[in-house]
Amino acid sequence: MDALAGLLDGPRARGAFLLRMVMDPPWAVRVEDRAPICLMSVRRGTAFVVPSGGGEPVRLGPGDIAVVRGPDPYTVADAPGTTPHALVGPGGVCTTLHGRPLSQDMVLNVRTWGNAADGATAVLVGTYLLDGEISSRLLDAVPPLLTVPADARTRPLLDLLDAEIAQEEPGQRVVLDRLLDLLLIAVLRAWFARPGADAPSWYRAMGDPVVGAALRLLRNDPAHPWTVASLAARVGVSRAGLARRFTGLVGEPPMAYLTGRRLAVAADLLRESDATVEAVARKVGYSTPFAFSAAFKRVRGVSPQEYRGSPPEDHLDLPVRQRRLPDGRPLEKLVP
Missing domain, CATH: 1.10.10.60 (Homeodomain-like)
Structure with missing residues (x-):
């Protein structure tokens, strides 16, 4: 077993939240879902990830990938100074900043969400919803925000994920979960291989x-x-x-x-x-x-029986049955 295998055997997505976000400027989405890890990649246009607490905004171009480690909030926007118009809370519940539901208003297609069907910017988003899908050792190994530029290793996986994300075929959830795991592994492998990598x-x-x-x-x-x-x-x-x-x-x-x-x-x-x-x-x-x-x-x-019977939800504020994803699907159907 090589050194990296011990780190990368951790991702186990189970009903992960995946969608394509399509936007025309100005746009900004504040994310406060407290999810352990979110992975996003720009397919066209540009986007900025703005960490909380005054961190430097990070620009993403086509093919670039960002990994954001929870639970701290952050903003994804067309420009660093754009005021958020939407808020994503625990379980992927999307509202205005004043609490009005936005899930149905912005549904464009299967797992496609945004303010314009042919918007200038398209971003793939994959989120591990539950603690335990990502090992604590892996979470400890990555910074709050890391980025990997577009390269030949991640591009085929992004193309496949982009093609599958709008499909609704038998076993689709499992296919998307495994693609997300593979993409995260590829990103972390590239990040650890970069010059001057500060490995744990x-x-x-x-x-x-x-x-x-x-x-x-x-x-x-x-x-x-x-x-x-x-x-x-x-x-x-x-x-x-x-x-x-x-x-x-x-x-x-x-x-x-x-x-x-x-x-x-x-x-x-x-x-x-x-x-x-x-x-x-x-x-x-x-x-x-x-x-x-x-x-x-x-x-x-919790006991082994309790762990098996119900997924860990300590980081989520709403009961599973009350949670909705931005495309309107109930989260309870995505939790094994």
Whole structure:
């Protein structure tokens, strides 16, 4: 496993919010949805992403991609000084700044939304709605706003996403989710490969001959009954030496990292399979479902059964049944 794979196995969109926004100037949309990550790319024209708190506006041209990490608000506009006319809140609910619903007023086509069907600017938007679809380690690795210029690697994915976003075929949601995951992975790969990239310490640790080997062992077989001593023996160093070197490079001790890895794998299994809690516990290295449940609740704040039964919505203010996407679709139908 290469160093980047540990970062990029995290995106798991499930009913992501995707649309094409088509606008004629002047236009500006204030985004306060508190979503963990939003990815956007200009297909024609230009757009500016204006961070909150006085950050420098970032200009996007055709093919350029921006990734915005929540929960801080931001504005997308035709120019940095344009006053927002629309507000996107939790769950993709779109209103005027005074609260009047805009969802139906601005629907142009399937997953196409804006103020003009042939507007000068078209922007593809893909948003991960729920915490847990993006690993916390990935979120920690990226800044609040990053941009990647148009290039030959991302262009085919953008073309495919643009073509699929207006379709309504069997399995369309899954196709769009996976395209969004692939595009995000491609963008992050390009961002980490740029000159002078400030990669997080745990990412750089994958290149260390000792710690990298230990990380690969833990990731490839999290269910193994690892101890610091057994892990140190496998990589050929002392227990104390591994603990010190691992903690210094990764930012947490080996067994804390292992716990996080086990529970991340368990969370995916709970959402994506019908395995019992006992079976999931065994697959990630817990001897009893009671020990697993206690560890899961301590880290995630809910029991495994609660996690499986309802998606995490701590960052959303409205009940699922009351939420609407900008194209008018109820969010409850998009949440597995």
